[in-house]
Amino acid sequence: MKVKFAPWRRTYLENGAVQGCVFCEGDSLNQEIVVYKGSTTFVTMNLYPYTSGHLMVIPYRHLSDFSELSLEEKSEMFSLLDISIKALKEYLNPGGFNVGMNIGAAAGAGIAAHLHLHVVPRWNGDTNFMTTIGEVRVIPLDIQKAAAELRIVFKNLLSGIQNQQQS
Numbered sequence: 001m002k003v004k005f006a007p008w009r010r011t012y013l014e015n016g017a018v019q020g021c022v023f024c025e026g027d028s029l030n031q032e033i034v035v036y037k038g039s040t041t042f043v044t045m046n047l048y049p050y051t052s053g054h055l056m057v058i059p060y061r062h063l064s065d066f067s068e069l070s071l072e073e074k075s076e077m078f079s080l081l082d083i084s085i086k087a088l089k090e091y092l093n094p095g096g097f098n099v100g101m102n103i104g105a106a107a108g109a110g111i112a113a114h115l116h117l118h119v120v121p122r123w124n125g126d127t128n129f130m131t132t133i134g135e136v137r138v139i140p141l142d143i144q145k146a147a148a149e150l151r152i153v154f155k156n157l158l159s160g161i162q163n164q165q166q167s
C-alpha cells in the first residue's frame with residue numbers, strides 16, 4: 001500500500017475544486033506558499049512538486065501564449081528566475097536545476113491556460129527507486145515551512161541587489 005501525506009490538499013477536500021484558474025485564484029487561496037510577489041509576476045511553491053523546493057514563476061495576467069506577455073512581464077519573470085535559482089542554491093544547495101515552460105496541453109502543460117515557469121532543483125540520484133519503480137515521489141520538505149524560509153532568503157537577496165545598484 002502506498003501512503004502519501006498531502007495536508008495542503010485539505011482545503012480542496014473541504015471546499016471542493018477551485019472554480020476558474022488555480023493560478024489566478026491560487027494567490028489568495030494558497031497565500032502561505034507564495035514566496036515573493038512582484039509587480040507583474042509572483043513566485044510560489046508548487047503544490048505537486050517534482051522535487052523538494054520546486055518553485056513556479058507565474059505572471060498575474062491570465063495568458064496562455066508566451067508572445068502576449070509584455071516586455072515588463074518577461075523581464076520580471078526572468079529576473080525572478082535568477083533570484084529563484086540563487087535562493088534555492090542558498091537554501092537547499094542542489095547540484096543543478098531544470099527550468100522550463102510547457103506551453104500548451106500538447107507540450108505537457110497541466111494548466112495550459114495560464115503560463116508558468118518551473119524552477120526545479122535537482123540532486124544526483126534524486127530520481128530513486130521510489131519514483132522509478134514504485135511510481136511514488138517522496139518529498140521530504142514541508143512546503144509551507146519552505147515557503148516561509150524562502151521568503152526570507154528572497155528578501156535578503158533582493159535587498160542585496162538593491163544595495164549594489166545604489167552603490
